[in-house]
């Protein structure tokens with residue numbers, strides 16, 4: 001199977017080529033058709049199995065191929081438990097958006113709040129964030145999620161371990177409309193709370209559990 005077997009914009013295929021990435025990993029091959037079909041997804045696969053592109057590619061494709069619900073609000077919000085993990089995802093996202101007209105921002109805990117408010121005022125299409133800080137900006141009305149099309153929770157098990165469930169619920173509530181798609185990724189599914197969170201946040205989700213790394 002090749003990335004060109006999926007209905008991905010040719011700019012995305014070009015970017016993958018430049019990144020030296022040719023063949024989808026198991027979680028990418030499993031997640032892409034579900035996510036591209038607009039369905040909610042709960043996916044688990046090990047660290048290093050390529051989960052980032054499993055959600056970034058459908059996210060970019062959705063933004064490229066569909067009309068925005070709102071001119072101002074972000075279209076895609078990707079949440080991660082830590083700054084380090086968020087920076088890794090943001091680096092891959094920037095490579096993919098560089099080949100398009102879309103803007104991306106990262107909004108992480110520990111960075112200057114006012115600078116972030118200015119970055120949000122520039123109306124990025126994609127935001128990579130840690131949950132606490134994005135919840136703060138929502139509370140300050142620096143950000144609205146009425147037009148959010150895709151909410152992605154990466155490392156959901158670790159976000160729960162770090163006590164981010166209330167912020168995840170607040171963010172979800174701010175983006176609660178019929179057209180929103182939600183993707184949840186996790187390294188494990190052992191966490192009891194993860195099933196409760198998935199039941200609350202996901203709408204009739206597909207389930208994908210991958211054992212292999214490649």
Ligand code: ADP
Nearest residue numbers: 021022023024025046047048049050051052053
């Ligand atoms: P995970 O989130 O599952 O821990 P990552 O998305 O961080 O995994 O990917 C791990 C590494 O594998 C990264 O360096 C990434 O660039 C690389 N990678 C991802 N997908 C592929 C692929 N299809 N082919 C080759 N390398 C890939």
Ligand code: MG
Nearest residue numbers: 048051052154
């Ligand atoms: Mg990851």
